[in-house]
Amino acid sequence: GEDVEQSLFLSVREGDSSVINCTYTDSSSTYLYWYKQEPGAGLQLLTYIFSNMDMKQDQRLTVLLNKKDKHLSLRIADTQTGDSAIYFCAESDASGGSYIPTFGRGTSLIVHP
């Protein structure tokens, strides 16, 4: 089946930028997503990008997509302690109309003072 890979941990200092990386194998990916999971909570959509786009910016968040290399990244500017969470990369394939996402294992972002 399709695979989504991301590193398990990232530690940054408060105020720095964080970059979380993700690679995927599905050549037919239609949408790519970033979800955030705070402690004790379910996943919450942060942002998504359509596969024909290279970049999407939303306030402190910048998503970059390199479709040729099947690489997705999430940059969080001015990282705050409240950004500490697990970040999941996911991709979906529109073939067959299902759009069921395949999730990565999640990257735990630790923000320290």
Add this chain to the structure above:
Amino acid sequence: DADVTQTPRNRITKTGKRIMLECSQTKGHDRMYWYRQDPGLGLRLIYYSFDVKDINKGEISDGYSVSRQAQAKFSLSLESAIPNQTALYFCATSAGQGADTQYFGPGTRLTVL
């Protein structure tokens, strides 16, 4: 009020017991999903339903069953619980349109002794 609710939030049970986890949603979405989350393994899809009469197995359906009682309700059953079913279980919904982003419940932490 939360759009996607799950009951119970925590459950401890013994090997061999039958357990039902319930999910309700007020988002009016047709699509509903059950996932389990294990540390370091990310989210894995157990079952999904695209409407009341539609039930589909996911990646790890063995040992689980589901029932879609209404558009708003989707329950997950463990017929005979075993310790390796100890995990965090999430219900999610989606509209089946556009990027079809998912909305997650708060999760049920299940421990099987």
